[in-house]
Amino acid sequence: GQSLEQPSEVTAVEGAIVQINCTYQTSGFYGLSWYQQHDGGAPTFLSYNALDGLEETGRFSSFLSRSDSYGYLLLQELQMKDSASYFCAVRGGGNKLTFGTGTQLKVEL
């Protein structure tokens, strides 16, 4: 099966940098993705890592270490609108895309 762990909640101030970690267990591995979801809204895709290393997309970066079954999402220059839930998701054996339980990010002034 597949399981993912991420912190339930993170709080940071506007303008700061925050890192949301994700560890996973999966049989077979095709990649780690990150999604953002505002309250009651649809999840939206942020990034995808299939290989080790850092992927940068604007203020957001995502890192993967396959040997450690670990990844993180880095958000820079935090803005109030970044307050949302962030989910890591792993596609493993059986082609299932399994999501973590989500990290609620609160950005404060």
Next chain:
Amino acid sequence: DSGVTQTPKHLITATGQRVTLRCSPRSGDLSVYWYQQSLDQGLQFLIQYYNGEERAKGNILERFSAQQFPDLHSELNLSSLELGDSALYFCASSPGSADSPLHFGNGTRLTVT
């Protein structure tokens, strides 16, 4: 706008009833996924279809069933509804390759009373 359309947006029904949730994927996407999200919970994978065929199955209850039609739209059928089935049900679509991001619809909020 993700291009994925889900109907209805809200559904209120009684225990024991049966409902059908509908999803139209983005134009060109062959794969459809269904997820359940209960209050303050993560996204629980239910089932995935690719070009009309079931591709992957999650912890979908026997009371639930789904299908993808030749025009690629999909329906999720929930029967013998229980209070615990109250949740937000999301449909997502993708072209189908492993590295393709999912594009989610706005969800159907189901309330079972």
